[in-house]
């Protein structure tokens with residue numbers, strides 16, 4: 001797929017922007033704070049209907065425009081696929097309470113739920129902070145896998161959103177029971193049983209789908225990683241649920257939890273496994289009801305699961321050097337690109353936000369290599385000199401200053 005045009009109105013530091021993309025690679029240069037990340041954020045927003053950075057819609061609407069009588073913001077993109085072109089749009093308008101903005105999605109002009117935007121444009125975004133994915137918190141890794149999966153599997157996205165609602169509801173009931181000083185009893189079990197069943201049902205879907213996704217991703221990430229480390233290190237990728245679903249031996253499960261050396265294989269799940277997992281989940285909730293009542297929140301399920309990275313069998317998060325962790329994260333990102341292409345039969349757009357400066361020569365080469373493999377890449381940089389004259393010549397070159405984009409004039413800029 002190819003994003004042929006992007007139009008912004010009152011988005012972040014852009015008043016009005018109308019860009020046409022006409023080359024496989026667009027190279028965007030600008031000094032700090034000029035709008036490079038904002039531009040990629042807009043493209044990513046169209047792909048995922050969410051921002052990677054903002055917590056509220058209000059944040060993304062241009063601050064100056066927010067004071068106008070009828071404030072609004074807009075992202076609009078034209079996506080070309082083999083036979084057809086699709087117009088995607090997200091419109092931000094002020095909510096009645098005047099405190100925040102709401103977003104409305106449109107596909108070819110017709111209003112759609114924002115979830116239905118997903119799938120029309122697929123993008124893999126790579127930010128410098130993604131290099132800390134492995135050292136970061138478990139929630140970042142869960143979010144990573146959720147965003148990647150949602151783009152290729154709408155059913156997953158629905159199950160996830162239902163699951164999250166169930167967790168919220170169940171948590172408020174648990175908190176209420178905790179405040180009332182309720183202990184584990186048949187009446188408490190009866191009050192919880194509806195939410196337990198919902199938790200198990202949607203949770204098992206989320207868990208098994210993530211499991212399968214990782215199983216697909218692991219061999220690809222492994223081979224990218226082997227190449228990056230000259231076959232010196234073998235990367236492993238394992239899904240670690242918040243309770244042992246029965247897929248690992250108790251010993252392996254414990255070792256994984258304790259970050260001890262383990263050579264467990266990522267298993268392929270069958271339908272029968274899903275049933276066993278659901279059963280184990282249910283048992284877990286029964287056995288640990290007292291603990292959850294005491295905590296006043298849901299302690300088990302995919303919202304507490306973990307992604308474990310291993311190198312030659314040892315836990316990369318606990319034992320890896322910074323460089324090794326960054327290499328693992330890069331391999332994962334590149335694998336995501338391939339996995340997404342395989343799952344959908346179309347190559348996603350690759351968005352690289354100023355990541356070159358964070359990488360050494362060999363890793364840069366791997367990333368540039370990935371760029372030659374996609375139909376479209378949009379790459380930002382503060383410094384033209386990070387790219388060879390040849391690379392610059394083959395690319396559409398844009399310059400951004402204070403939210404205004406212009407075609408970069410003259411020949412390629414000198415290489416540092």
Ligand SMILES: Nc1ncnc2c1ncn2[C@@H]1O[C@H](COP(=O)(O)OP(=O)(O)OP(=O)(O)O)[C@@H](O)[C@H]1O
Pocket residue numbers: 011012013014030031032033034035036037038039058059060061062063064354382
């Ligand atoms: N809602 C908003 N309204 C107006 N300006 C905004 C809004 N949100 C962010 N900005 C501005 O956008 C600018 C940052 O843009 P961006 O993050 O895209 O910069 P950048 O070119 O990626 O810089 P760097 O090289 O430092 O990463 C800042 O000046 C910030 O104040």
Ligand SMILES: [Mg+2]
Pocket residue numbers: 036037038353354
């Ligand atoms: Mg930036």
